[in-house]
Amino acid sequence: MPMNDPLAIYLHDHLAGSKVAIDLLGAVRDQHAREPLGQFAAELLVEIEEDRAILRELVERVGAERDPERVARRARRGRRRYLDARRDARREPASLGVEASR
Numbered sequence: 001m002p003m004n005d006p007l008a009i010y011l012h013d014h015l016a017g018s019k020v021a022i023d024l025l026g027a028v029r030d031q032h033a034r035e036p037l038g039q040f041a042a043e044l045l046v047e048i049e050e051d052r053a054i055l056r057e058l059v060e061r062v063g064a065e066r067d068p069e070r071v072a073r074r075a076r077r078g079r080r081r082y083l084d085a086r087r088d089a090r091r092e093p094a095s096l097g098v099e100a101s102r
Contacts (some may be wrong), residue, residue: 008064
């Protein structure tokens with residue numbers, strides 16, 4: 001199946017999203033192990049890992065294999081760029097004020 005096929009794109013988007021969710025939930029579970037939030041993250045993590053296994057099976061069945069780890073890294077890089085841009089946008093008004101006072 002070509003990688004520009006809508007089904008392949010859909011499946012890989014979900015695989016990438018599940019990888020990011022698994023990483024985040026693992027961190028929340030570990031950081032809040034003795035709190036209800038940590039327990040919730042642990043339970044949700046199990047469900048998402050099960051769903052991810054089903055997604056991987058579907059990807060294999062339809063012949064749309066691609067490296068999901070690479071896709072997840074791309075998603076995180078895109079998110080970082082977005083956050084950097086937001087941070088810069090918040091700083092911009094402050095720098096305009098400094099320039100105006102000169």
